[in-house]
Amino acid sequence: xxxxxxxxxxxxxxxxxxxxxxxxxxxxxxxxxxxxxxxxxxxxxxxxxxxxxxxxxxxxxxxxxxxxxxxxxxxxxxxxxxxxxxxxxxxxxxxxxxxxxxxxxxxxxxxxxxxxxxxxxxxxxxxxxxxxxxxxxxxxxxxxxxxxxxxxxxxxxxxxxxxxxxxxxxxxxxxxxxxxxxxxxxxxxxxxxxxxxxxxxxxxx
Numbered sequence: 485x486x487x488x489x490x491x492x493x494x495x496x497x498x499x500x501x502x503x504x505x506x507x508x509x510x511x512x513x514x515x516x517x518x519x520x521x522x523x524x525x526x527x528x529x530x531x532x533x534x535x536x537x538x539x540x541x542x543x544x545x546x547x548x549x550x551x552x553x554x555x556x557x558x559x560x561x562x563x564x565x566x567x568x569x570x571x572x573x574x575x576x577x578x579x580x581x582x583x584x585x586x587x588x589x590x591x592x593x594x595x596x597x598x599x600x601x602x603x604x605x606x607x608x609x610x611x612x613x614x615x616x617x618x619x620x621x622x623x624x625x626x627x628x629x630x631x632x633x634x635x636x637x638x639x640x641x642x643x644x645x646x647x648x649x650x651x652x653x654x655x656x657x658x659x660x661x662x663x664x665x666x667x668x669x670x671x672x673x674x675x676x677x678x679x680x681x682x683x684x685x686x687x688x689x
Contacts, residue, residue: 485526485545490516492560496552497545498523505575507585508642513577520553520562520572521590524597527553527610531601546601547610553594554613569620586639588628589648591621592655599662618659622667633674649675650683 489497500516507513527546534542553572555561562576574590595617602611628635635652637644644652653672660668679689 485529489545492552494551494555494560495548496555496561497548498552499526507575509585511577513575518552518562518576519574519590520576520594521574523549523553523562524572524594527601528597528604531604535604543605546605547607550598550601550610550613553598566620566624569623570616571620571624572617586624586627588621588635588638589652589655591617592652592659595621596655596658596662615663618663618665621659622663622665625667625671629671629674634678635671635675644678646680649679650687650689653679653689654687 485499488499490500491497498518499522500518501513501522502515504515505513505517527549530542530546530549533539534546551561553562554570556563556565557573557576557578562572563570564573565571571586572591572594574587574594575585595614598610598614598617601607602614627639630636635644636642637648653675656668656672656675660666660672676689683689
């Protein structure tokens with residue numbers, strides 16, 4: 485992780501993807517391209533390493549990685565807004581005034597990782613950022629709701645791949661537990677019939 489990080493300036497670091505990625509609507513991302521989801525996993529890992537070792541370098545890495553996530557896209561970060569609500573864009577590329585695509589599991593994953601890291605670090609600013617993302621997600625969940633009660637995988641209207649069903653259900657439940665916001669619980673309840681029996685039997689629904 486230390487060797488692969490990229491210093492983006494202004495106290496921000498990130499880890500670029502190094503493969504081509506052509507999205508469903510035809511836009512091709514070429515290396516290096518960035519994602520706050522990858523950053524959020526390093527934030528959480530670094531916070532855990534700090535908790536285990538007490539070494540300040542891990543706290544510093546978590547905070548610098550968070551700054552990339554919470555910096556607006558227009559200023560070289562990964563954050564965008566919808567109706568005043570702040571959210572992390574899973575795919576970072578120039579598409580003002582908001583990303584062409586929103587991916588629900590990625591955005592939920594970022595908010596949850598920042599929350600876990602904030603608790604491990606005792607970082608109230610990181611906790612505030614996580615809370616802002618949860619608020620934005622709660623207020624925008626309806627955009628993912630299908631008429632039959634299922635959920636779209638992303639804002640470019642793609643059906644949920646089977647392998648993502650249970651993880652999405654679990655992310656919504658995690659968000660509900662963290663925030664005590666019943667909207668997340670309600671969407672998880674609506675989505676439960678769309679999680680395949682095999683996944684429910686293996687992991688519980």
